[in-house]
Amino acid sequence: MGPADRAPRDPARPPAPDEGFLLARARQGDLSAFEQVVGRYQRRVYGTALRIVRCHDVADDVAQEAFLRAWRSLDRFDTTRPFGPWVCRIAANLALNHVRSPRTREEALPEEQAEPRSEAPGPLEALLDDEGRRVLDAALGELPVEQRAVFVLRAFEELSYAEIAAALGLQPGTVMSRLFRARERLARALGPYLGLHARRPRGGVA
Amino acid sequence: MSAHEEQRLSAWLDGELDEGARAAVEAHLARCAECRETLAALRAVDPAARELGVRAPEGYFDGFAARVRERIEAEAAVRRPASWRPPTWTWAVAAALLLAVVTPLTLHRGETVLPARTAPPAPTRPLATPALPAAVPATASPTRPQSAGEAPSPRSTAGRLEAPAPRQRLMKTAPAAAAPAAAPTASIRQHSEQAAANDGRLSALEGAAVAPQRDASRQEGRAAVSIEAADAMTAQEVRLAPATAAEAGGGVRAADVESAFRQLDHLRPVDVASWRRLRERWRAFAAAHPAAPQADEARVRVIASGLELVRLGAGAEDAATFRRDAESYLAREDAPQKPRIRSMLEEAASPR
Numbered sequence: 322m323g324p325a326d327r328a329p330r331d332p333a334r335p336p337a338p339d340e341g342f343l344l345a346r347a348r349q350g351d352l353s354a355f356e357q358v359v360g361r362y363q364r365r366v367y368g369t370a371l372r373i374v375r376c377h378d379v380a381d382d383v384a385q386e387a388f389l390r391a392w393r394s395l396d397r398f399d400t401t402r403p404f405g406p407w408v409c410r411i412a413a414n415l416a417l418n419h420v421r422s423p424r425t426r427e428e429a430l431p432e433e434q435a436e437p438r439s440e441a442p443g444p445l446e447a448l449l450d451d452e453g454r455r456v457l458d459a460a461l462g463e464l465p466v467e468q469r470a471v472f473v474l475r476a477f478e479e480l481s482y483a484e485i486a487a488a489l490g491l492q493p494g495t496v497m498s499r500l501f502r503a504r505e506r507l508a509r510a511l512g513p514y515l516g517l518h519a520r521r522p523r524g525g526v527a
Numbered sequence: 528m529s530a531h532e533e534q535r536l537s538a539w540l541d542g543e544l545d546e547g548a549r550a551a552v553e554a555h556l557a558r559c560a561e562c563r564e565t566l567a568a569l570r571a572v573d574p575a576a577r578e579l580g581v582r583a584p585e586g587y588f589d590g591f592a593a594r595v596r597e598r599i600e601a602e603a604a605v606r607r608p609a610s611w612r613p614p615t616w617t618w619a620v621a622a623a624l625l626l627a628v629v630t631p632l633t634l635h636r637g638e639t640v641l642p643a644r645t646a647p648p649a650p651t652r653p654l655a656t657p658a659l660p661a662a663v664p665a666t667a668s669p670t671r672p673q674s675a676g677e678a679p680s681p682r683s684t685a686g687r688l689e690a691p692a693p694r695q696r697l698m699k700t701a702p703a704a705a706a707p708a709a710a711p712t713a714s715i716r717q718h719s720e721q722a723a724a725n726d727g728r729l730s731a732l733e734g735a736a737v738a739p740q741r742d743a744s745r746q747e748g749r750a751a752v753s754i755e756a757a758d759a760m761t762a763q764e765v766r767l768a769p770a771t772a773a774e775a776g777g778g779v780r781a782a783d784v785e786s787a788f789r790q791l792d793h794l795r796p797v798d799v800a801s802w803r804r805l806r807e808r809w810r811a812f813a814a815a816h817p818a819a820p821q822a823d824e825a826r827v828r829v830i831a832s833g834l835e836l837v838r839l840g841a842g843a844e845d846a847a848t849f850r851r852d853a854e855s856y857l858a859r860e861d862a863p864q865k866p867r868i869r870s871m872l873e874e875a876a877s878p879r
Binding site: 481509 | 569571572575579583588593594595596602612795799861
């Protein structure tokens with residue numbers, strides 16, 4: 322028995338039927354085909370970047386650069402694999418490097434995210450109210466960026482520890498401990514807002 | 528606290544523990560209410576975080592893909608001058624042409640030429656050395672049909688430093704290329720241009736996500752190496768190239784210089800320190816091969832690396848180096864890429 326609340330990763334996000342076709346065309350230099358691929362993944366890649374860097378201008382830069390690098394490396398990409406996780410990994414790495422770079426350490430990044438998201442999933446299933454989201458978002462912003470990058474790749478991209486380790490140049494053990502510390506801090510912040518949810522195990526051990 | 532399993536609960540949730548650890552965690556959970564509480568709290572984090580949406584400025588995504596496309600096109604336009612250099616595959620083609628000419632001649636004399644791949648080279652026959660592309664175009668030898676798979680692979684020679692001597696010998700014994708090999712040449716060119724156009728400049732990160740075994744002949748395992756390892760390889764290449772050139776003839780030198788150029792071209796630094804190293808390697812390259820066709824592009828790359836350091840906010844010293852390099856380039860007579868350098872200077876001057 323194992324964790325029950327996580328769907329198998331690949332079937333959860335099957336590549337669109339003609340993604341392989343578009344990528345094959347793009348590989349032959351067809352920029353219009355690549356543009357279509359970019360259109361499909363722009364929100365996801367931008368989201369990955371924004372969640373790590375927490376500043377629109379930087380996320381924009383990182384997202385564009387991620388696609389640019391994907392384009393340059395397209396001939397080495399295995400088109401039978403999904404494109405999204407690959408380009409998100411590139412974006413996460415760029416985002417992390419950006420936040421770590423000396424300049425951005427000097428200039429504190431503007432916090433543009435400390436507001437509840439209006440596009441959040443349906444209210445019926447929502448775990449958190451607006452206040453809870455605001456608190457969780459603030460807690461995410463306060464995580465060390467190394468922990469945040471690992472958490473974003475796991476929670477939003479659902480990458481395996483090995484994939485996260487490869488994307489960020491870490492040991493899998495480091496991924497494991499950073500993820501634990503991130504979740505521990507976030508759980509502490511979330512505690513008061515979850516009510517019964519936090520005490521209702523949904524799988525495995527009860 | 529150390530008796531608890533807190534540290535491993537998060538990995539247990541992700542199904543990332545091995546069998547033994549998993550069993551231990553589960554046994555502990557069965558008898559520890561405190562850890563069950565912690566587990567429940569940890570488990571709620573990811574779904575809750577997924578409720579946080581991402582908000583971008585109004586209309587931001589409308590033009591996003593087009594902006595990416597513009598950047599790709601701008602980069603291709605800037606890189607074009609460099610791509611006109613005679614690429615490495617020239618040598619594969621030259622070797623194929625040469626064999627196309629030499630093989631019928633030797634066959635005509637009643638001798639048997641075996642392909643290097645299937646037979647040990649006869650010591651008296653310098654042409655059959657393993658360093659050569661081991662193939663003969665089909666038109667060259669009707670008695671020994673070649674499969675398409677044996678066509679000379681330009682990728683197998685690209686970016687690698689090979690023993691120069693046999694090729695040099697080849698060039699001396701083959702004065703001119705002949706018509707019979709025209710068809711294979713065309714297909715080689717097509718293949719190689721694609722390879723050159725898509726020229727992989729992978730950072731370690733990008734490499735980690737691809738399948739290098741897809742084309743094992745190309746840059747063997749290169750996609751999987753770290754940028755540090757790649758840097759080390761490049762340093763070796765830069766040191767090797769001038770020495771090889773000194774002992775070999777002009778033609779071989781060109782291939783090795785191209786190889787060293789491509790090694791540097793493949794590097795994608797990820798931080799200030801590696802950009803600095805790359806900048807200095809381009810500088811060393813330009814100094815080692817001042818008359819090579821790649822030298823101009825290398826001088827530009829010194830400046831481009833400098834600009835990258837300025838962008839990264841590396842410091843006043845790097846900014847000064849960047850300006851000095853750019854100005855000394857602009858002062859050169861033999862500098863066809865001055866507009867590119869001027870736009871770099873403008874970019875560095877404009878606040879981001």
